[in-house]
Amino acid sequence: MTVSAADDQQARQLRKRWNRAGIVGVVSTVAVAFFVLWITGALSNAGPSGSFDETTDSYVRAIGVFLLGLPGAVTFVAWVRYDRQLRGLNRPPLELRIAEAAKSLSAAARLVDELESEMQVRAAALERIAAESSEQQRLAGVRADEAEAVTKLVESVISSTHARMDRANRRSQLLYFALGVATSVPIGVMINLWTK
Structure with missing residues (x-):
């Protein structure tokens, strides 16, 4: 301090x-x-x-x-x-320390809300890609050769999208963990110092 x-x-x-x-x-x-x-x-x-x-x-x-x-x-x-x-x-007064802890918690809540909205956007993009995939499959029914090529293309797009979504999910989970550690450790230290 x-x-x-x-x-x-x-x-x-x-x-x-x-x-x-x-x-x-x-x-x-x-x-x-x-x-x-x-x-x-x-x-x-x-x-x-x-x-x-x-x-x-x-x-x-x-x-x-x-x-x-x-x-x-x-x-x-x-x-x-x-x-x-x-x-x-x-030592800052108790009211100031409580206000700082409340600010940290509200900032963490805002970040969680932002991440949740980002996940919703990505889920909508995945649904759109799935809809496009079904449309591509319908169009590919015209020719078997073209259908097979379109299916492979759609599968590669979907698998790459899934891989990107998995990486994004892992990053967001790591971010949640880091935010939890970043907010809980200072709060725990402040509480330990306050109770001594």
């Missing part, structure tokens, strides 16, 4: 945005860590005893853990959004 130039450009823009978000996430995590260390250090030196009681200390630590985890959570959410958008660029 090829990716269009617009999708490729959009993917590059998404990667740049993700790189910026990752840098911002790392910088903000470091900044929050320094801020938490500074606050806990400044507050621990405040007060007559130089430290907090246990309750205040646990609150400060809980706030510190929350503030340290917040940039990481924001970065993770940004990464999930980036991944979903990038996957959406590399």
Whole structure:
């Protein structure tokens, strides 16, 4: 499956945005860590005893853990959004894939209809040749020598026509087979890729 130039450009823009978000996430995590260390250090030196009681200390630590985890959570959410958008660029939507499969099937149906009409034309030509053959046989009844020559001529024409029809039938059957393979293999591959 090829990716269009617009999708490729959009993917590059998404990667740049993700790189910026990752840098911002790392910088903000470091900044929050320094801020938490500074606050806990400044507050621990405040007060007559130089430290907090246990309750205040646990609150400060809980706030510190929350503030340290917040940039990481924001970065993770940004990464999930980036991944979903990038996957959406590399794969056409389901409606488009179904429409392409429907187009392929309708093209195959049109080809089958065209081949069927061609076979009807050839069958009509064969009937016309058979009618001409019977007419030739009737005219050949006038003379036995001429009748034998006409019969041989008609038989050779009919046998060559049958041979041509057999070759055409074989070609059309091979064409049906090739069309079946050409449409079913891509559809099967698309379905396998879609279901993974």
